[in-house]
Amino acid sequence: MKKYLIIGIFILGVLVLPQTTKAFTLQDLLNQVISLQQRIIQLLTRERITTTETTTTTSKPITCTKELKICPDGTGVGRTGPKCEFTKCPVAVIDETSNWQVIFRNGYQIKKPANLKALFAGYKMDVAGVGNLEIKTTEGLFGKKLEDRYSECPKIIGEKKDLGEIIYTLINLSGKEFCKIKLAEGGMGHSYGNYGYITKIGDQFVVVTFALGVATVDFSKENWLKAEVLMEKIVSTLKVVDSSNWRTYKNEKYGFEFKYPETWFIREAPDKKSVNFSKTKFTINDPDTATKNFASFYFSNLNLGKEYSAPRYVSPQEYFKYLYPLDELSGWAHGNEITKEWINIAGFPVFHHLVKRSDSRFAPDNRYMMFTNDALYSFILYTGTNQQPTTYESNDDVVIKEIISTFSLKDKSKKIIQADR
Incomplete structure (x- = not known):
């Protein structure tokens, strides 16, 4: 508005004042002022209309169509903004360890690539065994107790202590502090x-x-660093054995259930009396299925079942007495190392029967058995032979014990008993 007042004063000076040199009446001056006033009013009115139109246009809400775009992670986003564009999808965090194999050691679990040895070989490195990966709790490290080695580590993340052959570094992996020691x-x-x-x-x-x-001819500092990155990704997955995400197997016919690792696969027999475990997915008509079973579960009705041509049993004590002295009496047991012991798992008695055969062509017999007054529940591990290998690992025994700890009977009046009493 101020600019139009200034323009008005300018016009007044241009149109009116120069005429003072001429003869004009007071009425002429008044007419000039009225004319100028009308022009200013017109200009001000035009500005107000234009401003109102602009404000109305910019403040009018924009309504976008109600569409939903599904993002790769399963979430949905809608349209928004002046151009009604889809909101950007959340950035997906890729967990490369999600498909890694889970292994169990001494009450802990850790993930590793199934082809770990091949990955290290790509760095020109040789690794003995299955990646030569171990988790230890009671043994020391390089001649010292674990707590002593840990106390020698630097106290600041990223700081190194180089003692020549041994290098200590304090690192953080997935929120946990680790003392990394290299010999x-x-x-x-x-x-x-x-x-x-x-x-x-x-x-x-x-x-x-x-x-x-x-x-030495293949030594490369770059490859060593790559190997360390891979090792630390593996170590970052270390945790106490956690069965909270395990799957549950329920047998409604015989009234029991148990949990098993989410990375394991099972195949149930048509009669519901047995379940096979595998670390690879079963396929229809798989000719190699037998080599993939590394463990099984069996249910036996002691009043109806027969084993080793034994007569029918009326009690678990008779069953136990008949079957397990067989170890000392049978010819196939000769030269084998036999372990028979009752152990306590989750508060109930479990009989562990282990036969290590002297002939490597035959797989050991390794089973965990639970008895009630009328039934036997057995978990059997197949370590395999050169002729028929399996995916068994020595610490799968730890997992079987964890599975047994989740075992429960639907009929709460039934109890797990020690069958030699």
């Missing part, structure tokens, strides 16, 4: 790296160890 050795044309990652979980010190070797 470097060499000889016979090879370089060796023994690694230990120590942490404290609860009141217990735990170490994850790796042993790597590489021919």
Whole structure:
């Protein structure tokens, strides 16, 4: 508005004042002023209309169509903004360990790539066994107790302590502090790296160890660093055995259930009396199915079942007495190392029967058995032979014990008993 007043004064000076040199009447001056006033009013009115139209246009709400776009992670986003564009999808966080194999050691679990040895081989490194990965709690590391090694570690994340052959580094993996210890050795044309990652979980010190070797001619600092990155991704998955995400197997016919690892697969027999466990998915008409079973579960009705041509049983005590002295009496037991013991799992008695055969062509017999007054529930592990290998690992015994701890009977009046009493 101020600019139009200024324009008006300017016009007044241009149109009116110069005429003072001429003869004009007071009426002429008044007419000029009225004319100017009308022009100013017109200009002000035009500005107000234009401003109102602009304000109305910009303040008018924009209504977008109600459409939903499904993002890769399953969430949905709608249209928004002046152009009604779809909101950007959340950035997906890819967990490359989600499909890794879960292994169990001494009450802990950790994930590792199924092709771990091949990955290390890609870095020109040789790894013994299944990745030579171990989790230890009671043994020391490089000649010292775990707590002593841990106390020698630097106190600041990322700080190193180089003692020549042994290098300590305090690192953080998935929110947990680990003392990374590397013992470097060499000889016979090879370089060796023994690694230990120590942490404290609860009141217990735990170490994850790796042993790597590489021919001197293939030595590469870059490859060593890549190997360390891979090891630390593995170590970051370490945790106490957690059955909260395990699947549940329910047998309604015989009234029991138990949990098993979510990475395991099962196949139930048509008669519901047995279940096979595998670490790879069963396929229809798979000719190699037998080699993939590394464990099984069996249910036996002691009043109806027969084993080793035994007569019908009327009590678990008779069953037990008949069957298990068989170890000492039978010819196939000769030369074998036999373990028979009652152990306590989750508050109830479990009979562990282990036969290590002297002939490596035959797989050991390794089973855990639970008795009620009329039934036998058995978990059997198949370690395999050279002729018929399985995916059994020595610490799968730990997992079977954890599975047994989740075992429950639908009929709460039934009790697990010790059958030799």
